[in-house]
Amino acid sequence: MARQENDMAERYIYEVTRRVPKGQREEIQLELRELISDMMERDGAQIEEVLAELGNPKDFAQKYNGERQYLVGPEYYEDYCWVIKLFLASAAGLNLAAAVFQGAISPGHLLRVSFYLGTIMNIMVSLMGGFGLITFIFAVLERQNVKFKIWREKEWSVEQLKQWSPAILPPVPDEKARISRGDCIVGIVCTILFGIALAFAPEWAHWLEDTKVKVVVPFNLEIWHIVLPLLLANLCISLVHEIIKLMAGRYCTMVMASQLMSGAADIVFAIIVLGVLPFWNANFVEELEKACKIEIVSKGDLLFYWDSGIVSGVLMAVIILLTLAETGVTVYKTLRYGKV
Amino acid sequence: MGEKKETMENLLLELRRGTLVLSVLSQLKEPKYGYALVQGLEGQGVKIETNTLYPLLRRLEKQGLLASDWETGGSKPRKYYRRTPSGDEVYEELKKQWQGISATMEKLLQEN
Numbered sequence: 530m531a532r533q534e535n536d537m538a539e540r541y542i543y544e545v546t547r548r549v550p551k552g553q554r555e556e557i558q559l560e561l562r563e564l565i566s567d568m569m570e571r572d573g574a575q576i577e578e579v580l581a582e583l584g585n586p587k588d589f590a591q592k593y594n595g596e597r598q599y600l601v602g603p604e605y606y607e608d609y610c611w612v613i614k615l616f617l618a619s620a621a622g623l624n625l626a627a628a629v630f631q632g633a634i635s636p637g638h639l640l641r642v643s644f645y646l647g648t649i650m651n652i653m654v655s656l657m658g659g660f661g662l663i664t665f666i667f668a669v670l671e672r673q674n675v676k677f678k679i680w681r682e683k684e685w686s687v688e689q690l691k692q693w694s695p696a697i698l699p700p701v702p703d704e705k706a707r708i709s710r711g712d713c714i715v716g717i718v719c720t721i722l723f724g725i726a727l728a729f730a731p732e733w734a735h736w737l738e739d740t741k742v743k744v745v746v747p748f749n750l751e752i753w754h755i756v757l758p759l760l761l762a763n764l765c766i767s768l769v770h771e772i773i774k775l776m777a778g779r780y781c782t783m784v785m786a787s788q789l790m791s792g793a794a795d796i797v798f799a800i801i802v803l804g805v806l807p808f809w810n811a812n813f814v815e816e817l818e819k820a821c822k823i824e825i826v827s828k829g830d831l832l833f834y835w836d837s838g839i840v841s842g843v844l845m846a847v848i849i850l851l852t853l854a855e856t857g858v859t860v861y862k863t864l865r866y867g868k869v
Numbered sequence: 870m871g872e873k874k875e876t877m878e879n880l881l882l883e884l885r886r887g888t889l890v891l892s893v894l895s896q897l898k899e900p901k902y903g904y905a906l907v908q909g910l911e912g913q914g915v916k917i918e919t920n921t922l923y924p925l926l927r928r929l930e931k932q933g934l935l936a937s938d939w940e941t942g943g944s945k946p947r948k949y950y951r952r953t954p955s956g957d958e959v960y961e962e963l964k965k966q967w968q969g970i971s972a973t974m975e976k977l978l979q980e981n
Contacts, residue, residue: 560948563947563948564919564923567902589920593927
């Protein structure tokens with residue numbers, strides 16, 4: 530090949546290879562060099578003809594990249610849509626509930642335009658952020674080819690199309706395998722209320738102070754900005770677990786898996802918050818004495834024994850034991866009665 | 870008119886695409902390099918675009934149906950592709966299926 534021809538060929542090859550993954554570049558470069566030189570040898574074709582025949586380098590590169598020209602493929606699409614819908618609905622719901630709650634405890638907000646704009650902004654931001662995060666997670670799963678299915682597909686049979694008959698009813702799960710819907714709903718409502726109460730704790734304190742009630746907080750408010758996100762994250766995990774329980778309605782592998790994860794999270798969070806961080810207000814007793822103008826000296830007084838280390842230890846032990854007990858019960862019931 | 874032509878082209882493309890892997894596998898019992906394969910297929914009336922074939926060869930190699938070797942002895946380095954044992958198996962199965970489809974289609978089209 531003449532120098533000018535060679536130069537054109539190299540430019541074409543570069544236009545293709547810069548669009549393919551790094552690891553394949555060198556080899557594709559060699560392949561294309563071989564191909565172009567072979568095509569040139571064919572009855573003395575011109576380089577322009579050959580390159581025109583090969584077509585737009587962008588299309589060529591696209592064919593090399595081939596299979597994956599999407600973020601979330603058909604295999605995950607159904608699960609992806611389901612997670613997105615669930616997330617968008619619950620994020621919007623929680624944001625609205627928080628706004629209503631805020632309006633209820635400090636009605637002054639309701640007169641401000643910024644309150645409404647802020648609420649709308651919060652909703653938009655959390656929806657977009659969540660959408661992006663979920664899409665990102667699914668795109669990673671797609672890239673890494675992780676195989677999973679949120680819902681195992683049920684065997685389909687013609688029976689389902691027939692009119693209702695007792696025969697198509699699913700077998701009643703063992704009495705002991707059932708999960709009470711009421712318990713789940715109470716759990717979900719309590720979790721949400723507790724979360725809202727925690728999130729607005731500073732507002733609560735201000736409101737109480739406004740009403741001339743003295744407030745002595747047993748927690749260390751200096752690290753509240755670290756503790757609060759941890760507590761809320763833990764509550765979110767519990768919430769998801771409760772929702773999964775509610776939807777399953779019985780002990781099964783999915784509920785067991787969710788319990789194992791949520792239980793592990795509970796224990797880790799308890800250890801971090803109570804064991805690692807200085808969770809308690811070190812001056813609690815003194816502040817209390819000052820606020821109430823009393824002195825706690827009597828050995829009959831419970832607060833005489835206040836020791837944040839012991840309180841943390843006991844609370845941590847209780848949380849860990851309860852979590853282990855709940856996990857144990859779930860695993861036992863799933864293995865014993867959970868088979869369909 | 871344009872729309873009809875486009876539909877026609879898309880349908881033809883799909884029809885050909887289905888036979889492409891089988892055509893390529895059929896030619897690679899013995900090692901061949903890419904451009905020889907293009908010419909060989911063209912000589913037998915199978916039109917395949919080079920910018921489709923080269924990526925396809927790589928994909929089939931990744932799926933373990935083909936293996937490749939660079940030969941550096943000649944005037945320039947050439948990459949030779951040939952079927953692997955698992956490629957042989959897949960090829961035989963595809964061939965059998967194709968013959969079944971082809972016979973059925975033949976019958977179907979004659980009836981019309």
